[in-house]
Amino acid sequence: MWQAAGPATGKEKDRVLSTANTQALPISVSHVTKTYGAVHALDDVSLEIESGEFLTLLGPSGSGKTTLLMVLAGFTRPDHGSLKFGDREVIRTPPHLRDVGMTFQSYALFPHMSVAGNVGYPLRLRNVPKAEIAERVAGALETVQLGGFGERRIDQLSGGQRQRVAVARAIVFEPRILLMDEPLSALDKKLRDQMQIELRSLHEKLGMTTVYVTHDQREALTMSDRIAVVNHGRIMQLATPRDLYEKPANRFVADFIGDSTFLPVTRRGQQIVFEDQPLNHAAPAPEAPSLLLMARPERIHLLTGTPQERMNTFEAVAQQVIYQGDSYLLNAQLHNGEIMSLRGAVRQGTVDGLPSEGDRIRLGLAPEDTVIIDGRES
Amino acid sequence: MRWLTSPATETQVTHGQRLWLYVLSVVIMILLVVPTLIVIPMSFSDSQYLEFPPETWSTRWYQNYFGSAEWMLATRTSLKVAFLTMLVATPIGVLAAYGLHASQVAFVRIAFVLLITPMMVPIVLIAVGAFYAYVKLQILYTVTGLVLAHTVLALPLVVIVTGAALKGYDMSQEQAARSLGAPRWRAFLTVTLPQIKFAVVTSALLSFLTSFDEVIVAMFISGGDNPTLTRNMFNALRDQIDPTIASISTIMVLVTTGAMVLAQVFGQQRK
Amino acid sequence: MQAADTPQRSYETPVPSGMNAAGLRRDARLERLKLFGLSSPALLLVLVILVIPVGWLFYVSFIGANGQFSLENYERMITRKSYARIFVTTFQVSLLTTGLCILIGYPLAYFLSQLPSRLASLCLITVLLPFWTSLLVRTYAWLVLLQKRGLVNDWGISLGLWEEPIKMVHNMTGTLIGMVHIMLPFLILPLYSTMKSINRDYMNAAANLGASPRRAFWNVFFPLSTPGLFAGSLMVFILCLGFFVTPAVLGGGRVIMVSMQIVSNIELFVNWGAASALGVVLLVLTMAILWIASRFLRLDQIAGGGH
Numbered sequence: 001m002w003q004a005a006g007p008a009t010g011k012e013k014d015r016v017l018s019t020a021n022t023q024a025l026p027i028s029v030s031h032v033t034k035t036y037g038a039v040h041a042l043d044d045v046s047l048e049i050e051s052g053e054f055l056t057l058l059g060p061s062g063s064g065k066t067t068l069l070m071v072l073a074g075f076t077r078p079d080h081g082s083l084k085f086g087d088r089e090v091i092r093t094p095p096h097l098r099d100v101g102m103t104f105q106s107y108a109l110f111p112h113m114s115v116a117g118n119v120g121y122p123l124r125l126r127n128v129p130k131a132e133i134a135e136r137v138a139g140a141l142e143t144v145q146l147g148g149f150g151e152r153r154i155d156q157l158s159g160g161q162r163q164r165v166a167v168a169r170a171i172v173f174e175p176r177i178l179l180m181d182e183p184l185s186a187l188d189k190k191l192r193d194q195m196q197i198e199l200r201s202l203h204e205k206l207g208m209t210t211v212y213v214t215h216d217q218r219e220a221l222t223m224s225d226r227i228a229v230v231n232h233g234r235i236m237q238l239a240t241p242r243d244l245y246e247k248p249a250n251r252f253v254a255d256f257i258g259d260s261t262f263l264p265v266t267r268r269g270q271q272i273v274f275e276d277q278p279l280n281h282a283a284p285a286p287e288a289p290s291l292l293l294m295a296r297p298e299r300i301h302l303l304t305g306t307p308q309e310r311m312n313t314f315e316a317v318a319q320q321v322i323y324q325g326d327s328y329l330l331n332a333q334l335h336n337g338e339i340m341s342l343r344g345a346v347r348q349g350t351v352d353g354l355p356s357e358g359d360r361i362r363l364g365l366a367p368e369d370t371v372i373i374d375g376r377e378s
Numbered sequence: 379m380r381w382l383t384s385p386a387t388e389t390q391v392t393h394g395q396r397l398w399l400y401v402l403s404v405v406i407m408i409l410l411v412v413p414t415l416i417v418i419p420m421s422f423s424d425s426q427y428l429e430f431p432p433e434t435w436s437t438r439w440y441q442n443y444f445g446s447a448e449w450m451l452a453t454r455t456s457l458k459v460a461f462l463t464m465l466v467a468t469p470i471g472v473l474a475a476y477g478l479h480a481s482q483v484a485f486v487r488i489a490f491v492l493l494i495t496p497m498m499v500p501i502v503l504i505a506v507g508a509f510y511a512y513v514k515l516q517i518l519y520t521v522t523g524l525v526l527a528h529t530v531l532a533l534p535l536v537v538i539v540t541g542a543a544l545k546g547y548d549m550s551q552e553q554a555a556r557s558l559g560a561p562r563w564r565a566f567l568t569v570t571l572p573q574i575k576f577a578v579v580t581s582a583l584l585s586f587l588t589s590f591d592e593v594i595v596a597m598f599i600s601g602g603d604n605p606t607l608t609r610n611m612f613n614a615l616r617d618q619i620d621p622t623i624a625s626i627s628t629i630m631v632l633v634t635t636g637a638m639v640l641a642q643v644f645g646q647q648r649k
Numbered sequence: 650m651q652a653a654d655t656p657q658r659s660y661e662t663p664v665p666s667g668m669n670a671a672g673l674r675r676d677a678r679l680e681r682l683k684l685f686g687l688s689s690p691a692l693l694l695v696l697v698i699l700v701i702p703v704g705w706l707f708y709v710s711f712i713g714a715n716g717q718f719s720l721e722n723y724e725r726m727i728t729r730k731s732y733a734r735i736f737v738t739t740f741q742v743s744l745l746t747t748g749l750c751i752l753i754g755y756p757l758a759y760f761l762s763q764l765p766s767r768l769a770s771l772c773l774i775t776v777l778l779p780f781w782t783s784l785l786v787r788t789y790a791w792l793v794l795l796q797k798r799g800l801v802n803d804w805g806i807s808l809g810l811w812e813e814p815i816k817m818v819h820n821m822t823g824t825l826i827g828m829v830h831i832m833l834p835f836l837i838l839p840l841y842s843t844m845k846s847i848n849r850d851y852m853n854a855a856a857n858l859g860a861s862p863r864r865a866f867w868n869v870f871f872p873l874s875t876p877g878l879f880a881g882s883l884m885v886f887i888l889c890l891g892f893f894v895t896p897a898v899l900g901g902g903r904v905i906m907v908s909m910q911i912v913s914n915i916e917l918f919v920n921w922g923a924a925s926a927l928g929v930v931l932l933v934l935t936m937a938i939l940w941i942a943s944r945f946l947r948l949d950q951i952a953g954g955g956h
Contacts, residue, residue, distance in 0.1 A: 031668055073553075073557055074556075075553050075557075077673055077676060077677050077680075078673065079670060079674075080667055080668050080670035081668050081669065082668045082669060091669050091673065092669065092672050092673060092676055094561070094562075095553070095556040095557055096556045096557070096558075096559050096560050096561050096562075096565075097559075098557075099559070100557065101557070101558075102554065102557040104550045104553065105550070106548055106550050108548060108550040108551045108553065108554035109551075109554075110551060110554075110555075110569055110573075111573065112572045112573055121555070121558055121560075121568075122558035122559050125558060125559040125560050125564070126559060169554075169558065170557075170558075173558070173559065179557075387763070387849075387852070387862075388849060388853050389852055389853060389856040389862055389865065391862045395862075399756060399759070399760055402756050402757075402760075403756060403757050403760035403761075406753055406756070406757045407757070407772060407775040407776075408775075409830070410775050410776060410778075410779050410833060410834075411775045411778055411779065413790045413794055413830065414778065414779055414782050414790055416790065416794070416800070417786070417789070417790045417793065420793065427798050428793050429800075429803075430800050470690045470691045470694070473687040473690070473691070474687060474688035474690070474691035474692070476687060477684050477685055477686070477687030477688035478688055480684050481681055481684035481685050483684075483685060489685075489692060492692060492695055492696075492700075493688070493691055493692065495695065495699065495700075496695065496699055498887070498935065498939060499699065499932060499935070500890065500891025500907075500908060500928070500931050500932060500935060501891055501893070501908075502891060502893055502908035502911050502912060502928065502931075503706065503891075503911075503928040503931065503932055504698075504699055504703070506702075506706060506911065506924060506925075506928060507698075507699065507702030507703045507705065507706055508698060508699075508702060509915075510702055510705060510706070510921075511697075511698065511701070511702040511705075526694065526698055527698055529694060530694055530695055530698045530699055533694070533695065537691070587781060590783070591783040591784060591785065593784065593785055593893075593894050594893050594894065594908075594912075597912075608783070608785055611785055611789070612785060612894065612898075615785070615788075615789060615792065615898050616897070616898065619792060619793065619796065623789055624789075624793070627783075627786040627789055630782070630783050631782055631783075631786060634778075634781045634782050634783065635778065637781070638774075638778065638781055
């Protein structure tokens with residue numbers, strides 16, 4: 001069965017993994033629904049993932065992102081829907097015939113097998129000849145920079161090394177799709193940042209379609225071609241990292257990704273107004289019953305002289321300044337009581353010149369940064 | 379005596395203040411172990427009355443035991459039944475535990491309770507019930523009958539021990555194996571089973587001992603050509619104190635201790 | 650039915666809502682069946698060897714001497730004094746054994762839980778060895794030790810503790826000594842594992858808040874150990890209710906418990922009705938106690954605690 005899906009049992013001479021012998025597959029999810037009792041874990045989800053794409057499912061815990069990944073892997077059987085890998089309908093295919101590589105949050109390395117035993121396991125299942133297994137295991141370990149670690153026991157490895165073994169095991173049989181379930185969540189921050197870059201460059205090298213699950217928005221922004229923000233079993237928005245950050249579809253997405261200040265605004269004729277003050281905004285406002293102005297803290301200016309033309313200005317009273325090392329955060333209260341946060345880079349002397357508590361200040365927001373979003377949560 | 383005034387807990391209670399607890403505990407531990415072990419030297423006594431320490435040593439009670447066709451027959455039956463019980467109870471119990479663990483059906487709890495009922499129902503009732511059933515099934519006084527009944531008694535232990543091991547086992551490993559291309563049965567055999575093998579071996583030992591030590595059910599359904607050792611021992615005990623039983627007891631204690639040591643050694647290897 | 654259903658559903662969510670739904674349902678059912686099938690040999694065996702025969706005993710208990718439905722087997726239990734005495738004895742022995750086990754077992758479990766883990770596992774062997782040793786062997790050992798010319802009497806007299814040999818076996822004393830010895834591990838093991846899981850920070854916190862070690866023990870440690878104590882005591886009590894071997898050997902016919910009466914009803918009098926009725930009452934009592942207990946504790950914890 002699996003021969004049909006890929007060149008897994010091929011006879012290519014050069015067995016070190018490279019872009020050349022991996023051909024990615026597109027994934028098509030349509031109308032997948034999964035309910036547990038009255039709870040919709042997945043609510044009529046449809047999603048097209050392009051061949052070779054790095055797509056991240058991002059959402060809070062319980063949002064359904066892992067459920068969706070488990071549907072792709074075949075461990076969760078949805079109530080209905082369709083799932084295609086390329087042209088092949090696989091929704092009813094059992095997991096072991098799907099030929100997708102997968103890494104697990106707990107790594108799920110087999111403690112009773114050595115590193116090489118783990119990585120060679122999928123090849124043994126496919127009856128690959130012994131010599132070839134050794135060769136391909138060595139190649140896969142080389143790919144994840146663990147050359148020579150084959151004889152180690154799993155409990156002798158550090159967290160980062162385990163993560164690499166898990167990746168090597170998932171790619172050694174050259175699946176055309178790779179699924180990763182919060183692969184970096186157990187690592188500390190430094191290592192996590194390093195592994196993000198490594199996984200991303202590994203993806204560029206191997207080119208397989210990758211679906212990545214995380215709850216860490218920064219990780220998602222760093223790694224992905226596109227991000228699907230998931231909440232309550234539905235996809236809130238599917239977009240590139242930049243579009244997601246700059247043009248969030250609704251308040252949930254804006255809130256989940258990055259920090260922002262939200263100010264209630266209304267439509268008056270052609271204009272969008274905040275407290276009777278018409279706003280200049282570059283992108284058109286969405287059609288929605290309630291609207292919000294989303295202001296990212298690092299896009300807000302602290303005005304001293306005359307503002308640039310068309311810049312929106314807000315009168316405010318300075319509150320506390322929070323020093324955060326590389327940047328500072330200045331909270332300011334607008335006259336309607338809302339708090340607006342402004343983030344600035346800390347350079348020599350900047351912090352000393354900042355307004356102190358109680359000072360009257362003016363904040364400015366360029367039209368390009370004045371983003372009007374749908375005020376609903378979803 | 380510095381030790382007496384040194385703290386025994388982080389709240390600075392001293393060992394001296396706890397001395398009474400230590401003395402009491404040691405006495406209880408001695409009382410737990412000694413009565414069983416003291417039978418061993420007594421079994422080598424030459425006297426009818428099993429003194430301690432024996433005035434004259436002899437192995438006559440062992441000769442008595444090994445020379446008796448009746449005791450030998452019973453021993454053979456007991457060993458055979460215990461071994462077969464182990465061979466039947468372990469696989470079907472492990473499969474049941476796995477099935478209950480892996481499936482998320484509503485009546486898993488009911489099935490679990492049903493599987494551990496042999497532990498809850500008074501054993502006399504099981505014995506009487508089996509006696510009646512075996513008369514109807516015509517397997518009274520047979521090895522088959524004994525093995526089936528003892529398997530039922532051993533199943534709760536297998537299901538509980540294996541079930542506990544499965545609870546502590548990360549099932550995502552089995553998912554990983556399946557994602558890598560292993561069908562479910564192969565994932566179980568190559569990934570899950572090697573990791574719960576300690577529980578499986580413990581289950582097997584427990585099944586063996588459950589059958590080997592069992593008295594009441596054997597009283598009812600063993601006999602004729604297939605009497606068990608425990609059945610004969612119990613009958614002998616009710617009549618008079620036969621020193622031969624001391625020698626049999628010694629052998630049984632050694633078998634049990636051996637099994638325990640085996641389990642320990644196996645447990646150490648796992649780490 | 651089907652026809653009325655379909656258009657309505659497709660009205661709510663357009664066409665693809667049913668995509669593969671039937672097939673997926675079938676797969677799910679099949680998988681459930683397969684997984685559940687794994688436990689069917691075990692379930693079948695328990696059903697045939699235990700549930701059905703016990704069910705039959707239940708039926709027999711309602712059949713009188715004349716072969717008709719009758720409550721005479723149960724009436725006998727109420728009207729005959731000897732039966733009442735048997736139940737009283739059974740409860741007496743069970744309660745006393747459980748009480749003694751708690752008094753002896755709690756300090757030992759506490760002691761073990763306070764030891765460094767290597768020493769604790771060494772000391773635990775003294776609990777596990779009797780636990781694994783044949784019940785019959787241990788009962789026999791006590792019979793030998795406690796008899797008139799036994800070791801205990803010998804030593805007691807030679808130390809001058811008493812003058813004449815005391816009768817310690819073939820009566821209630823012997824039965825209780827044997828039962829307590831056999832039941833102790835069932836109490837200690839779950840109690841020990843509960844005590845092990847009590848975080849020492851609780852005791853330190855109590856001390857920090859001003860509690861003396863004694864107060865800290867009674868206000869903090871003891872309440873936290875009660876689940877294990879409860880599980881262990883329950884296990885001991887339930888096992889005592891149905892006990893047979895030890896009272897039969899060490900009681901010497903003077904301590905008659907329910908299960909012994911059941912056996913003699915069948916072996917001596919071949920009275921299945923009477924035996925079954927006693928068995929049913931014993932079973933109902935056991936199940937009632939377990940049922941009440943299960944409202945406070947999970948059943949598998951009780952069962953799992955013993956091993």
